[in-house]
Amino acid sequence: MTKEKIDRINFLAHKSKTPEGLTAEEKEEQFRLRDEYIKEWRAGVLQTLENAYVVDDDGTEHKLTPKE
Numbered sequence: 446m447t448k449e450k451i452d453r454i455n456f457l458a459h460k461s462k463t464p465e466g467l468t469a470e471e472k473e474e475q476f477r478l479r480d481e482y483i484k485e486w487r488a489g490v491l492q493t494l495e496n497a498y499v500v501d502d503d504g505t506e507h508k509l510t511p512k513e
Contacts, residue, residue: 497509
């Protein structure tokens, strides 16, 4: 996600707390930007976990496996 999009998310969050609030278009934009941010964040976490290993006391490495 670009710095401009993150700045826009923060701007909309601050504006939503003011007495004027957000317009309907801004609320929709805020929802779309937050959704995009969360999807990218989750993808990053999953990629990190896919490359993670657990090391036993004897030094044996075991790749993490997802729960079903």
